[in-house]
Amino acid sequence: xxxxxxxYVTADGRQIGGTVMDMRNITLRFGGVTAIKDISFDIRExxxxxxIGPNGAGKSSMLNVISGFYVPQEGQVYFRGEKRAxxxxxxxARQGIARTFQNIALFEGMSVLDNVMTGRxxxxxxxxLSQALWRGKAEKEEVENREICEKVIDFLExxxxxxxxxARLPYGLxxxxxxxxxLASEPKLLLLDEPMAxxxxxxxxxxxxxxxxxxxxxxxxxxxIEHDMGVxxxxxxxxxxxxxxxxxxxGTPEEVRNNQxxxxxxxxxSHD
Amino acid sequence: xxxxxxGDFKTSYQDDNQTFPIKFDRYRYYFMLFVAFAIIPFMINDxxxxxxxxxxxxxxxxxxxxxxxxxxxxxxxxxxxxxMAVGAYAVYKLMTMFPEVSVLIHIVLAxxxxxxxxxxxxxxxxxxxxxxxxxxxxxxxxxxxxxxxRVPWFYNYSASGQISAPERTFLGEPITGPxxxxxxxxxxxxxxxxxxxxxxxxxxxxxxGRKWMAIRDMDIAAEIIGVNPLGAKLSxxxxxxxxxxxxxxxxxxxxxxxxxxxEVFGINKSFLVLFMIIIGGLGSIFGSFxxxxxxxxxxxxxxxxxxxxxxxxxxxxxxLEFMIVGGLIIVFxxxxxxxxxxxxxxxKEKLRLWPFPH
Numbered sequence: 001x002x003x004x005x006x007x008y009v010t011a012d013g014r015q016i017g018g019t020v021m022d023m024r025n026i027t028l029r030f031g032g033v034t035a036i037k038d039i040s041f042d043i044r045e046x047x048x049x050x051x052i053g054p055n056g057a058g059k060s061s062m063l064n065v066i067s068g069f070y071v072p073q074e075g076q077v078y079f080r081g082e083k084r085a086x087x088x089x090x091x092x093a094r095q096g097i098a099r100t101f102q103n104i105a106l107f108e109g110m111s112v113l114d115n116v117m118t119g120r121x122x123x124x125x126x127x128x129l130s131q132a133l134w135r136g137k138a139e140k141e142e143v144e145n146r147e148i149c150e151k152v153i154d155f156l157e158x159x160x161x162x163x164x165x166x167a168r169l170p171y172g173l174x175x176x177x178x179x180x181x182x183l184a185s186e187p188k189l190l191l192l193d194e195p196m197a198x199x200x201x202x203x204x205x206x207x208x209x210x211x212x213x214x215x216x217x218x219x220x221x222x223x224x225i226e227h228d229m230g231v232x233x234x235x236x237x238x239x240x241x242x243x244x245x246x247x248x249x250x251g252t253p254e255e256v257r258n259n260q261x262x263x264x265x266x267x268x269x270s271h272d
Numbered sequence: 273x274x275x276x277x278x279g280d281f282k283t284s285y286q287d288d289n290q291t292f293p294i295k296f297d298r299y300r301y302y303f304m305l306f307v308a309f310a311i312i313p314f315m316i317n318d319x320x321x322x323x324x325x326x327x328x329x330x331x332x333x334x335x336x337x338x339x340x341x342x343x344x345x346x347x348x349x350x351x352x353x354x355x356m357a358v359g360a361y362a363v364y365k366l367m368t369m370f371p372e373v374s375v376l377i378h379i380v381l382a383x384x385x386x387x388x389x390x391x392x393x394x395x396x397x398x399x400x401x402x403x404x405x406x407x408x409x410x411x412x413x414x415x416x417x418x419x420x421x422r423v424p425w426f427y428n429y430s431a432s433g434q435i436s437a438p439e440r441t442f443l444g445e446p447i448t449g450p451x452x453x454x455x456x457x458x459x460x461x462x463x464x465x466x467x468x469x470x471x472x473x474x475x476x477x478x479x480x481g482r483k484w485m486a487i488r489d490m491d492i493a494a495e496i497i498g499v500n501p502l503g504a505k506l507s508x509x510x511x512x513x514x515x516x517x518x519x520x521x522x523x524x525x526x527x528x529x530x531x532x533x534x535e536v537f538g539i540n541k542s543f544l545v546l547f548m549i550i551i552g553g554l555g556s557i558f559g560s561f562x563x564x565x566x567x568x569x570x571x572x573x574x575x576x577x578x579x580x581x582x583x584x585x586x587x588x589x590x591x592l593e594f595m596i597v598g599g600l601i602i603v604f605x606x607x608x609x610x611x612x613x614x615x616x617x618x619x620k621e622k623l624r625l626w627p628f629p630h
Contacts, residue, residue, distance in 0.1 A: 088500075090496075090499055093497055098497065105493035105496075106493070107494075109489050109555065110485050110486075114485070117479075118482050118483075118494075118497055121479055121483060121486075122497070122498035126479065128507070131478040142289060142479075143284075143285045146289075181497065
């Protein structure tokens, strides 16, 4: 089913392309603690890839390695076929990797629109003089990027709160605005750190729908961490399972569900 | 009643992006500009210019500068006085070294020089935040004042250690030095204030402003969406210092004419401008004006009422003034931490519905 060059076809018939992100033998240590031990996996063009595991398994650390917060002691990260040198998070962002956070990291003092517009900052190149006079490139750029942001705002159905300060919004909407900000940058790879944490069933359904729609309409490659097993199994094409910093399973939801090691990690195992 | 957005439809993003999207606001702004440029210059005398208008206008520029750094980019600075001194001494050196060049160019260049100095003292902000950064900028304040006191080259080896502005003209009209007419000084400052406010507004509503605000609100998230913290913080320091330098240059060249650095640009100045933006409103250009107006007008007002109106002795009035200003600052911090700009915003929200709130 899995072909290194050709990609594969998912259960619901979507064609998945070649490798976008390839993590090879990643090891990450904090002092004496080894957060990630020799993990390899890949993320392919157009797929929804989930990383799951019990608390403290190293999932968020993994995401932080991908987005450049942590530099692994061992192993290589390949993005779109090229080996990535250790770089700062903002350089990673400029390569086309966007992410959301487990506990929302929006800019509370700015309006929803301004928050979404920050997603376009990597594309805005007007010089300081043009900006100071609000003439030429700065003005043109502002309008062009506004159009892209408005599309995302329409898509995520947050038009009505466009000009509201983010601090005034309820939790569920903030999560959606954060997704909008990440989407506005038109990422090649979108990382979602627990997009459904702390939501009720209805909000989870909304969010799942948005994630599927994003993948479907923009063809965005998505890697997500999630605790809600039902959601993970429904949404994702392939799942990596981590436990104590090791990879204990990798495959389609069906394969992972029947993996003995995974079952042991989640349900516990008797030591006799 | 007047303050309505109903029926004022925006059909393009340009329209939606303008500074005053509401028609009434826009006309009020044009009206203010008209009054400031075409009416006030004919009505003012020396007292009004020196006691009210010049300090208000010049402090407004300084407050805009500090607001960009502190209100928009979230980097607390206590070095404003020191940076104003840089502007003042830069314009003094330029005026005496190149007397044939227009003083207006010197004032702008003084801002540019201050921007460079600001970037230098902004470098620690990459490593330290909050209170610790405030202390680092405090070091800038004391160091700069010490430097201008101790190195005679800066004050051209004058015996008194003071600097005094030579007379310079623009279109034949003196704008610095003792022969300056009140209205000329006023107009020079007004032009600089207007341009500063427009430039500051444009910068803060564009991509640079979003970078600053992103750093202010959450620096980690800012970095993850592609903002280089080094670039954002240093550009805030540069542009903030540019405006502060402008105000320092105007303060010396146009307003005071003669300056002794420790007295005029001491730590008090830094705190005064900081109070202005706190009372006026952090992260608001209008707030910079409101704060400057408040802290310039209040002492004048109190003095006129207490000494002029009630006939109290001057020293008693001066002491009372300290207490009242101090008390008001505390009241503001407790009752309206977002300053006069927020009060104004709330008023506008209410005006939108007035007189039929339902």
